[in-house]
Amino acid sequence: MLARSFTSLAALALAGLSLAQSSDSSSSALSSSSATSATASQPASTDSSSATTTGSTAQETPGFVNNGTVGAYSCAFSEPQQANVTAPVNQLVFLADAPNVTATDGSDSSNISSPARLAPTTLAECAEAWPPVYPYNAIQLRAPDDSIRAVYLPYGASVSELWVKDRNGVFRDVVLGFDNKTNYGTDKIHPNFGPQVGRYANRIKNGTFEINGTTYHTPLNENNYDTLHGGTVGYDRSPYEITQLNASSVTFVLHDADGNQGFPGSVVASASYTLQNSSTLIQAMDANVTDDKYSPIMLSSHTYWNLAAYNESQTILNHTLFMPRADKYIKTDGHLIPTGPIPDTKGTPLDFTQARTIGSQYNDTEGVCGTNCTGYDTCFVMSSHDRNETVLELTSPESGIKMSVKTDQDAIQIYSCPGVSAPATKGSLPRKRVHGGDGTLDEIYDNNSCVVVEMEDYIDGINNPAWNRSQIYSKDRPYHWRAEYSFSTVE
Structure with a gap:
């Protein structure tokens, strides 16, 4: 209780x-x-x-x-x-x-x-x-000093609501989601609203990888071209068990069977969320292979943010983004699959090593988020960083809310939501009522009205050995992921 x-x-x-x-x-x-x-x-x-x-x-x-x-x-x-x-x-x-x-x-x-x-x-x-x-029941948490409140679901170990105070001391829900919690499991668009993603986050080229001479195949669930976020039924679509719960913290655990979605090895994965004083969220993700097999593992949190909470406006393009250590990025093809090079961000519209708005070079990003796409859907690489330093700051000029992130991961995927609404092809998503929704599709989450921030390792590292990423795990080598999200305000 x-x-x-x-x-x-x-x-x-x-x-x-x-x-x-x-x-x-x-x-x-x-x-x-x-x-x-x-x-x-x-x-x-x-x-x-x-x-x-x-x-x-x-x-x-x-x-x-x-x-x-x-x-x-x-x-x-x-x-x-x-x-x-x-x-x-x-x-x-x-x-x-x-x-x-x-x-x-x-x-x-x-x-x-x-x-x-x-x-x-x-x-x-x-x-x-x-x-x-x-698994759609809401788990409500709050920090001991009531500076931050959140709602989590066992379905996908998802964050459904996250409330922090704006510059006027008023709580705002700064994450996208559904009012109706069952929609997380039934919505056909399935936007990955706030879950843990795995067994392998982001994309796997051709849905194939090799371990010790054996080739494995995973579902081609994105454009029939690659595996996205673990396959057709990844961690984001799975019911978790609650193993720890108190007023400010919850831990979800998932038992992922050998062969599920084509991945070898039995894995036990967990996602823990703890709300601390001074508007701080601590996230921890762990995974352990429980048999004698080897498996790729890359987990992440897939939360859609709008720090204005759709109050004064919808756009995310006026949010300031600062990633002081993101000096490189992974070059991709039109399907967002890595092509090998990891060039510098300096001198490109991908350079956020100096704070600027997301929209300041938006018109220069054609092709960055895929063929004929303008916006960001990019894996940024940090050549080096201290695990205790802030590697990302996101700020809304309207609410004054600033999110500062620390992590032990070496890459950050940024998605500026250029395609979150596509009525002609896949449909639209209703806004929560606290975001100005009215219970119908008359008020939707528009394109460029949110940003996804994924702390993770290099996308498709298992198919790019030249990068020297160690993304294969065993019972003798557990997987760990940590991130800290601190919220403050600016004038």
Whole structure:
């Protein structure tokens, strides 16, 4: 049970809920889709399509997908007139912001032990919006000093929401995602919203690689040309087990069988997220081969960022990007597959060793993100860096939020979202309501409105031996990945 983020049994009783489905109490509210959520680490059933929620019993609820709308049900949101507080329509109202809100049974809820819980409004009338069960159940965390809040899902060990304060002290959700948590597993576009990616992140040329004279084949799941992020069912599409959980930290573990997606060796992979004081997120990823085989492993976090949180505008092109150690980049073909050379960034539109906006040389990047594409989808290489130094800073001029990153990885993939919306070919993605969405596809995540930052090793290093990257692991050589994300503000 979360000591600070989980509601007490008394608080659950106020909402008219029971714990029939889980031995853990329901989590309290950062989620934009409901006021409570279960936290089962193992699925009672992987079928999330059959049950509904009725009365006061928390049964399996699939949420909703493709039934005429997308996103969260509007009744899951606290309206000003309902919560008796002043707040914008479709914004989350926390008990911390409204301590005198009256619960649905008429009692004063100001003494409830979870200040992050949504103000009780229409739960009894909005049973269809109760959260889905494993692996789409929301795990809410907060730092001990409440400087940073986050929501994670067992599906893909994904971050669904990440809340930090802007220059005015107001929380903003700075990551893209779905209001409806079940969409993470059912959306056909599948944008990799916030998961751990593996067993091998990024691309593998021709879906083939060789280990000790044996050639292995992995799915050609991108343009029928290469393997992207581990294959058709990579780590991003897998349900994880929760092995550790407290108020500010969670660890997810995945058992990846020998031969899955064509990869040799049985692997146990984990992803840990810890929220610390002073708006700091620590991420740790580990993997261990458990049999006598050898396997390529490269993990990463695939989060879409917009540090303005779609408040004043959507664009990411006015965000300032600074990568002082990114002095080289991996040259690729039109399919973003490495061709061998690792040239200098100096004198190119890929040079961010001096801070500048992402859009400052945007018109000079044609072909950088693929054939006939303008923007960035590039693996930047750091010839050297200290594991304790900041290697990336991303800043929004509108919110004043700055993200500073430290890592033990030697490369950074930057994707500026030039193709996140492509209605003619693959469709569009609805914005979360806190990002200005309205529950339909009228408000979408537009191109160039986000940026993905992947800390990792060299893309397709297993097929480029001249680079001398050591990306093959065994039971005698475990895999480790670390990154620290610190959030601050600038004027």
